[in-house]
Structures are given as structure tokens and as C-alpha cells.
Amino acid sequence: MVATCHAAVHRHRETLLALAHSLHAEPEVSFAEYRSAAKITELLADQGFRVQAPVAGLDTAFVAEKGEGDLVVGLCAEYDALPEVGHACGHNIIAASSVGAALALAEVADELGLRVRVLGTPAEETGGGKIVMLRAGLFDEVALAAMVHPAPEDVCRPSSLAIVDLEVRYTGRASHAASAPELGVNAADALTVAQVAIGLARQHLEPQQMVHGIVTEGGAAPNIVPAHTSAVFNLRAAGTQSLQRLENRIRACFDAGAVATGCTCEVTLVSPVYTELDADPWLVEAYRSAISETERTPVTRAEERTRTFGSTDMGNVTRELPAIHPLIAVDCGDAVNHQAEFATACASESGEQAVLDGARALAETVLAAATDPDQRDRLTASVQRRGSQRRHPSARPPELGTDESGQ
Incomplete structure (x- = not known):
């Protein structure tokens, strides 16, 4: 099945890279990603995904699904850009790699009992699209969520603030x-x-x-x-x-x-x-194994503790369900995220390779979890537990900003 997924990414290579370049060429800021969302949903619809758009009261948010299985896996696509410097955080790569992973997993969805869900999550840079979608219930059925984020180096388990x-x-x-x-x-x-x-x-x-x-x-x-x-x-x-x-x-x-x-x-x-990231340890190690099969060498586990990567609304997702947010390297010289030079790198040959490697590694991570009986049971139980907490709100942890949270 790994070979099937890798072959699917290779087969869709030109489509995925064209998407990454098209998003990069027409950057749109938070909550205004109309062209970007349309490009992604049209591609997924053409590939047989069932698309709902807009969702959660957000004009540029969407959900696209394929497969009828009982294990729902979520690939988060970000596609907002920054004022003045465009895709200097590489969200064009994030979107294309998540779409690539979804196309690959769709090939084995029936065999593995998967429902592959692409979550189009706008306004990561400011606005918190994922948080709005969490509150709207669009992650309720999701057993695991994953995405990769471009950075100067490969980090499987970065910290965030x-x-x-x-x-x-x-x-x-x-x-x-x-x-x-x-x-x-x-x-x-x-x-x-x-x-x-x-x-x-x-x-x-x-x-x-x-x-x-x-x-x-x-x-x-x-x-x-x-x-x-x-x-x-x-x-x-x-x-x-x-x-x-x-x-x-x-x-x-x-x-x-x-x-x-x-x-x-x-x-x-x-x-x-x-909130700060709290990545699922098992999924992190599955991703580490997958990305290490490429020519990439992620930083060591000890070095990871020194790598703080800004802030992200994916942190809120990781506190609600098993999820990962690894960093995937692009060749950006001395540049860092949110610099114009980094935006250039995200449309380079190195950025293209990040799309393909990220798609393969995400798909392989999901395969590892879906084919491990213990992990599949764990993920299914997590969905059921969250459903019980929604039915019995008093059993839920206090929300941020309430007196019960200790803040």
C-alpha cells in the first residue's frame, strides 16, 4: 500500500506542483483566499471528492471527502498568505502536500476502511480558521489530523508558542x-x-x-x-x-x-x-520513519526541544485530537519564514520537492496508523471519547479563558 500511495503522488506530480505554483503566484491574505480555495476544491472535485464549501460560516473554508470507511483521517490545508511578502510562510506548499496525501490515500481508502477528509483551513496567519472549524464540529469525526509546514530545516516535533x-x-x-x-x-x-x-x-x-x-x-x-x-x-x-x-x-x-x-x-x-502544539507522540514517530526514508535528515529528538516555531492554530487541533505538525525543509539559504527570500524558496525546485516528500510522508504516516490494530483502536476510541464529552459537557476540560482553567 505504501508503494501504491507513492505511485499516486508521482502520477499526480505535475498537478500538485501546478497547484503549489498557482497558489504562490496569486497570494491572498486571511479570510480573503477566494481564488485559492476555489483552485483546491476544483482540483479535488475533479478527482471525485465530495466537496462542501463554504463551511463553518467562513467563506473560504471547505471540507472535501472521499471514501466511506469508519476511520476518518484529516489532512489540513492552509493557503493564506502574508501582506506584502506573499507566501513567505509557504502555505502554498502546505496545501499542495495535503492534497497530494489525500489523493494518495484515496487510492487505498476502500481497502483500509478510510474516509479521507481534506480540511480547507483559512486564516492561519491571523483569525484562527482551524479554531472556528473546531468549534463548528468539522473535526468531531476526525481520528487523526496532519499537515507539514515549510521551514529552514526538517523537524518532526517542533514546539510552538x-x-x-x-x-x-x-x-x-x-x-x-x-x-x-x-x-x-x-x-x-x-x-x-x-x-x-x-x-x-x-x-x-x-x-x-x-x-x-x-x-x-x-x-x-x-x-x-x-x-x-x-x-x-x-x-x-x-x-x-x-x-x-x-x-x-x-x-x-x-x-x-x-x-x-x-x-x-x-x-x-x-x-x-x-494554544501551543501538543503533537501525538506515536504519529510523530511514524512521520519520522516516513520522512527519513527520503533523502532528508530531520534534526534529532534532543535538538527538537530547542526548535520553537512561532505560533499556529494547529496547536488547538493537537489539544483536541491526535495530530502532528512537522516542519519540512526548503533550501532558503539564510532566510527564515516571513521573509521575502523565503517566499522565493517556496516556489523553487526545493519547494517542489517539499510538496512531493511531504505528501508521501503524510500518506505513509496515515497508513502506519490505519494498519496497526492497536493504533487504529486507540484513534477510534479517541473519537468516541470526544463524542461522549460533547454529549456530557461537564466531563470536558475547561475552555481557555474560563475561571476553571486557572487563568
Whole structure:
């Protein structure tokens, strides 16, 4: 069956690479991936997948399935890009490799009793499409979920940081900056005070806590006291409880800006909380075995503990069901994710190889789990347990942000 899957990836090679290049050539940002989602769903429909789109109330989310088996396996496709630098995180590779794995697994779905589900998950960069889809129940039947993410090196079990995105808006009062400055209430000063407070707080942050942000509105003209300013900040931490402590501290810095200047302050949540990755150990090792059969050499297990890969809403998926989020290397020189040079690498020959190797390794990982009786039983039991928790909410772990969570 492994040979069948590998042959399927090879047979669909040109289709998969064309998809990766087409997505790369027309990058679309979070929640606006209309062309990208259409390209993927049209390809899957042509291959006999049953497509539902849109889903979960998201215009650019979809689910595509093939097979009638009792074991539902989920391949997550990301396809949003970044402003200005396009596919500098390589989501074109993610989408194409997940589609490739799905096409390969579809060839053995009937024999193995699989239902192969491609989950089109928009807005990973900001917005948390997977979290919305989780809440909508689109992962409820999924026994395992998997994807590969491009990076400078191959890492089978990377760590990630929990993250929350906050927007702060200050409102003051406009006035002539020269003839009547005393009548103004300066919203730009409020934002400056907040930024200084955050900068001073950095000395005392916990390990792996991070804060970074940009000013999105700073005023209209230098001779007008700014009445409105805004900024967006990413807050990251090793875990959700540390993240909540950091959020409390940063919100106090926002308040300081308002108190110091007399402005009003409004803070809103831009994206739901992304939790840290908690990959399934057995699936990680199955992937390690699969990817090691290529010419790739992933970093060692000891080195993995030092590799923190930003933040991802796939972390929320890994906390709900067995799932993996390995990194697959592209030849990007000294570049890293979110740089223009990395975007170039994701359309290179090395990026093409990542699509094919990723598709094969994902398919082989699923095959390993589906053909191991103990693992298949474990995965099936996980689906049943989650179903029981949904029927009896009191048995579920507390959700993030509730008093019961310890935050």
C-alpha cells in the first residue's frame, strides 16, 4: 500500500506542483483566499471528492471527502498568505502536500476502511480558521489530523508558542497643534506611553514570553493633535496560563497610556487564542520513519526541544485530537519564514520537492496508523471519547479563558 500511495503522488506530480505554483503566484491574505480555495476544491472535485464549501460560516473554508470507511483521517490545508511578502510562510506548499496525501490515500481508502477528509483551513496567519472549524464540529469525526509546514530545516516535533492578538484603540480630542494644543487630548501620546511601558516591562517577562506590535493608525497630520490612534500587538508565551499572565500585564500598559493622557482606551481580541502544539507522540514517530526514508535528515529528538516555531492554530487541533505538525525543509539559504527570500524558496525546485516528500510522508504516516490494530483502536476510541464529552459537557476540560482553567 505504501508503494501504491507513492505511485499516486508521482502520477499526480505535475498537478500538485501546478497547484503549489498557482497558489504562490496569486497570494491572498486571511479570510480573503477566494481564488485559492476555489483552485483546491476544483482540483479535488475533479478527482471525485465530495466537496462542501463554504463551511463553518467562513467563506473560504471547505471540507472535501472521499471514501466511506469508519476511520476518518484529516489532512489540513492552509493557503493564506502574508501582506506584502506573499507566501513567505509557504502555505502554498502546505496545501499542495495535503492534497497530494489525500489523493494518495484515496487510492487505498476502500481497502483500509478510510474516509479521507481534506480540511480547507483559512486564516492561519491571523483569525484562527482551524479554531472556528473546531468549534463548528468539522473535526468531531476526525481520528487523526496532519499537515507539514515549510521551514529552514526538517523537524518532526517542533514546539510552538501560545499566542493572542490584541488591538488597542485610543480616543482623545483633536485640536490645532500650534494655536490651541492645550485643548487637545493626544491619542498618539497615549500609544507612546503604552509602548514605553511595554518596552520597560520586557526586562521582567517570563521565559518565552514575547510582545511585538505595529502602529496601524498614528494620526492624520502633524499640525493636528491626533484624536484617534490604534495598534495591534502579538502576545506569545510557552503556554496558555503564562499567556494569560502576559495579557494581564500588557493590558495594564494599555491602561497606563489612557490614564497618563486622559484618552479613552478600547482593547479588542483580533484572533482567538492559539494554544501551543501538543503533537501525538506515536504519529510523530511514524512521520519520522516516513520522512527519513527520503533523502532528508530531520534534526534529532534532543535538538527538537530547542526548535520553537512561532505560533499556529494547529496547536488547538493537537489539544483536541491526535495530530502532528512537522516542519519540512526548503533550501532558503539564510532566510527564515516571513521573509521575502523565503517566499522565493517556496516556489523553487526545493519547494517542489517539499510538496512531493511531504505528501508521501503524510500518506505513509496515515497508513502506519490505519494498519496497526492497536493504533487504529486507540484513534477510534479517541473519537468516541470526544463524542461522549460533547454529549456530557461537564466531563470536558475547561475552555481557555474560563475561571476553571486557572487563568
